[in-house]
Amino acid sequence: MTVSGRYPKLIIDLKKLRHNVEKVREMCLDRGIELAGVVKGCTGLAECAGEFEKAGCRFIASSRIEQLEHLKEAGIKTPLMMIRTPMISEAEEVVKVAELSLNSEVETLRSLDRYAGKLGKRHKVILMADLGDLREGFWDTGELEKAALTVEGDLCNLELAGIGTNLGCYGAIAATEEKLAELVETAEKIEKALGRRLEFISGGATSALPRVIEGNIPDRINLLRIGEGILLARDLQELWGYDMSFMHRDVFSLQAEVIEVKDKPTYPVGEIMFDAFGNKPVYEDRGIRKRALLALGKVDYAFPEELVPRQKGIKVLGASSDHTILDVEEMETPPSVGDILEFDLRYATIVYLTNSESIEKVYIRK
Numbered sequence: 001m002t003v004s005g006r007y008p009k010l011i012i013d014l015k016k017l018r019h020n021v022e023k024v025r026e027m028c029l030d031r032g033i034e035l036a037g038v039v040k041g042c043t044g045l046a047e048c049a050g051e052f053e054k055a056g057c058r059f060i061a062s063s064r065i066e067q068l069e070h071l072k073e074a075g076i077k078t079p080l081m082m083i084r085t086p087m088i089s090e091a092e093e094v095v096k097v098a099e100l101s102l103n104s105e106v107e108t109l110r111s112l113d114r115y116a117g118k119l120g121k122r123h124k125v126i127l128m129a130d131l132g133d134l135r136e137g138f139w140d141t142g143e144l145e146k147a148a149l150t151v152e153g154d155l156c157n158l159e160l161a162g163i164g165t166n167l168g169c170y171g172a173i174a175a176t177e178e179k180l181a182e183l184v185e186t187a188e189k190i191e192k193a194l195g196r197r198l199e200f201i202s203g204g205a206t207s208a209l210p211r212v213i214e215g216n217i218p219d220r221i222n223l224l225r226i227g228e229g230i231l232l233a234r235d236l237q238e239l240w241g242y243d244m245s246f247m248h249r250d251v252f253s254l255q256a257e258v259i260e261v262k263d264k265p266t267y268p269v270g271e272i273m274f275d276a277f278g279n280k281p282v283y284e285d286r287g288i289r290k291r292a293l294l295a296l297g298k299v300d301y302a303f304p305e306e307l308v309p310r311q312k313g314i315k316v317l318g319a320s321s322d323h324t325i326l327d328v329e330e331m332e333t334p335p336s337v338g339d340i341l342e343f344d345l346r347y348a349t350i351v352y353l354t355n356s357e358s359i360e361k362v363y364i365r366k
């Protein structure tokens with residue numbers, strides 16, 4: 001690979017990303033479901049959000065208000081959705097920047113309402129029901145219904161746009177047909193209390209896509225919020241066993257530079273105490289082997305085990321803050337100092353790498 005410019009680089013293929021957004025959007029539209037494209041997995045990079053916009057997402061969503069703020073400044077016109085229950089301290093920002101937010105506390109809703117009034121805006125809210133994943137959302141359906149009536153009756157600057165849920169995040173609970181039917185049932189109960197239909201029933205994240213693929217998602221679910229299934233598209237293939245070969249799983253690639261290549265022992269020499277992070281690790285003695293160091297580390301991607309070498313014969317042994325240690329003994333042609341090695345990534349490593357100032361982002365546009 002020819003070396004040019006600054007390293008490490010994160011290569012982002014916008015064409016492949018666009019393809020992925022379009023495929024997921026088509027899949028959803030076939031079932032009458034609109035798409036909120038979730039960009040928190042790539043730190044809300046405006047170039048990436050631009051592809052979500054061009055593909056026609058109904059919303060662009062993030063859990064971080066500063067990412068949405070940045071997108072608005074960058075000229076994104078698609079309505080923005082705040083998908084983490086807002087902090088009261090950011091309520092004004094949320095109303096300013098986002099058309100819609102997901103909510104689970106009446107106190108916060110009151111605050112959003114106050115700022116919406118002050119700013120002369122109408123802010124849409126989806127109330128979240130916790131169906132067992134045990135992260136955000138009303139646990140008690142009675143309390144949810146009461147909150148819905150409060151929004152409808154008292155908080156005149158808010159518009160109750162729908163009911164939603166999130167599954168497969170904390171509690172790792174599957175978005176089964178039964179769970180989603182439960183969500184629809186809850187939403188219909190609220191509709192009955194309000195005496196009108198809700199605009200959205202939002203059945204979850206990538207973990208709900210299996211229901212779309214299998215065609216057994218309840219009819220009334222009409223909004224999904226998808227991040228991983230577009231950005232990386234690994235989970236459905238590798239965890240759930242669906243054939244997702246029509247999706248690109250290499251939108252993001254990491255390129256890092258080799259700064260040392262030497263034959264060294266595999267077992268540290270001396271009294272083993274603590275590593276750079278205060279852990280007492282265990283090492284296997286495999287004799288003297290060829291190893292390479294890369295000029296990036298845990299600060300940049302957090303999890304060395306989530307770097308997947310593209311070339312055969314490389315094993316990631318570990319990392320400290322700023323160094324990654326590779327076993328390259330099995331490579332046909334071992335790397336030289338100054339060479340660039342390329343890696344596939346996992347969700348968490350993409351989150352960190354897109355967030356790191358030390359990483360040069362390079363976009364492939366055609």
Ligand SMILES: *Cc1c(COP(=O)(O)O)cnc(C)c1O
Nearest residue numbers: 038083166205206225226227228
């Ligand atoms: C992160 C998040 C999503 C998107 O999750 P993916 O698994 O990346 O599709 C959707 N909804 C909420 C509330 C989230 O926090």
